[in-house]
Amino acid sequence: xxxxxxxxxxxxxxxxxxxxxxxxxxxxxxxxxxxxxxxxxxxxxxxxxxxxxxxxxxxxxxxxxxxxxxxxxxxxxxxxxxxxxxxxxxxxxxxxxxxxxxxxxxxx
Amino acid sequence: xxxxxxxxxxxxxxxxxxxxxxxxxxxxxxxxxxxxxxxxxxxxxxxxxxxxxxxxxxxxxxxxxxxxxxxxxxxxxxxxxxxxxxxxxxxxxxxxxxxxxxxxxxxxxxxxxxxxxxx
Numbered sequence: 001x002x003x004x005x006x007x008x009x010x011x012x013x014x015x016x017x018x019x020x021x022x023x024x025x026x027x028x029x030x031x032x033x034x035x036x037x038x039x040x041x042x043x044x045x046x047x048x049x050x051x052x053x054x055x056x057x058x059x060x061x062x063x064x065x066x067x068x069x070x071x072x073x074x075x076x077x078x079x080x081x082x083x084x085x086x087x088x089x090x091x092x093x094x095x096x097x098x099x100x101x102x103x104x105x106x107x108x
Numbered sequence: 109x110x111x112x113x114x115x116x117x118x119x120x121x122x123x124x125x126x127x128x129x130x131x132x133x134x135x136x137x138x139x140x141x142x143x144x145x146x147x148x149x150x151x152x153x154x155x156x157x158x159x160x161x162x163x164x165x166x167x168x169x170x171x172x173x174x175x176x177x178x179x180x181x182x183x184x185x186x187x188x189x190x191x192x193x194x195x196x197x198x199x200x201x202x203x204x205x206x207x208x209x210x211x212x213x214x215x216x217x218x219x220x221x222x223x224x225x226x227x
Contacts, residue, residue: 041219
């Protein structure tokens with residue numbers, strides 16, 4: 001089955017840029033979605049189809065996907081961005097949905 | 109308005125059964141593929157099951173295949189998950205989620221309902 005890898009944690013100072021990766025075999029050929037989950041809350045979609053933002057998601061959130069790595073970037077990080085972030089793909093070979101293990105973003 | 113509201117969770121003994129419900133509002137439920145996703149406390153997200161817009165197609169993750177059944181009532185804008193022969197490893201917070209197509213993102217999420225399997 002398809003496996004996604006994410007670094008367990010990323011720390012960033014307010015106002016700086018946070019980048020987190022999502023690794024997978026030829027993930028660039030798949031469509032990647034990203035979800036933000038704040039403590040005690042349900043996940044929220046922040047990036048879909050590699051790099052598109054749902055309405056209501058700030059432009060500070062951006063995504064890219066190529067080769068074996070997809071990346072979520074948060075510019076001008078704010079304290080309210082602190083959360084767990086999960087990448088997700090649909091694995092067409094198994095017709096299943098796969099989530100990465102998540103990256104905890106800590107704002108210093 | 110919360111688009112999806114789950115209910116039906118609780119404490120059940122191993123081998124027991126539970127039926128989860130997910131009531132949808134604020135979007136055209138019948139136009140969405142619906143899913144169940146679970147999360148063990150302190151752990152990550154795991155997709156569990158999916159159902160097509162008209163309910164004719166269902167898919168399950170291997171550990172629940174044959175024990176869980178997903179179904180929907182489009183007239184009542186409600187999604188269900190019938191869980192039988194529950195195991196301790198099924199203990200989790202269960203979310204329902206909706207996607208516009210089978211290969212698209214989960215646009216809508218509920219707040220989750222907690223299932224605890226323990227003697």
